[in-house]
Amino acid sequence: MENLHQPTLRVIKVLETLKNCDEGLNISQIAKECSISVGTLHPILKTLCELDYLTYDNKVYKLSFCLNPELEQRKSTKIIIYYMDELAAKIKLNVQLGMLNGKKVIYLHKSEGNEKIALKTKAGDVANANATALGKALLFDKTLADLKRIFKKQILEQNTARTINNVNDLYENIEYCKNLGYSYEYGEYDDDFSCFAVPIRKNKEIFAAISVTILKFHLNDEKKEIITTELLNYKKIIEEHLS
Known part of the structure; x- marks a missing residue:
């Protein structure tokens, strides 16, 4: 020295x-x-x-910048959760946060919007990415070749009869969702629920995704419009604060 x-x-x-x-x-x-x-x-x-x-x-x-990746991730997650709580209170529906780990989604947080509705997933749980709106949103930037590498098998694991069970169909569904700006699933993870999600980008890369879940028999065109509009609005707000 x-x-x-x-x-x-x-x-x-x-x-x-x-x-x-x-x-x-x-x-x-x-x-x-x-x-x-x-x-x-x-x-x-x-x-x-x-x-x-x-x-x-x-x-x-x-x-004014972060030298510690773990600390930076915690700070970013805190920002997302703050706005998730705000969104959940506004639309009175549960909002969840997830990150991608291979072909699985890891659930990191749930903001309670309606305590009467009990979701199967909680913080710490994992789920098949192909069966969830969160997973599809997290896969927005993946090519067909990427998806084949991630899932390895052409036939994908199903949670319900509605779950997309092959890579080609999953890719087509994700490409369609990208044009909408949000992903969706209707009874693909759980027969009783529908879910909508948006990817959250940081430095132009997908960092995480947030989703809103609603009972299928509560869903109509008006509620779908509210959910997707608010998700896209909060996606913009969150990404501005992460930049």
Whole structure:
């Protein structure tokens, strides 16, 4: 360490210290954590702020970008959940958050819009991507070749008699959904429910998807229009806050 450039090391120490601190630190806290005097630290912080590496607000310094992928994912998920809760309260239906893991969807969160309706899925559950609106939305960017690699078999697992059971039909359905801007399924995962979903993009890549679930016998054209319109509206809002 003796041969390393000490001024550069001080800058790195500051960035590394703030990397895992979501709430940020004031100058005294940073000085203590980095073992740098306040006098030496002040011009470093000022320069990093000027170059947009740090933000300064209410005497607290924070990274203006994230060096920790796990922390960045948690922050993004918190933003999505905030607006999911708002959407669920607005339309009084359950809203779910999912991410893709191979050919499965992992459910990460459910915002309760109507406690009288009990869904089969909960946070931590996994489901077949081909059987869910969430899964289809998460697959929006996949080519037919991608889908064949993901599912490996031409015949896909079915949850109900309505579940799409082959890759070619799944690809055609997803391409049709992309033109709509949202995906859907009517009794493909559970005979009693219908579901609509939109992908959530971050840095132009699909990061997650959110869905709205409704009992099939409650669904009509008016409710479908409300659900899909609000999903597309909140997709835009969320993506603006993730950018």
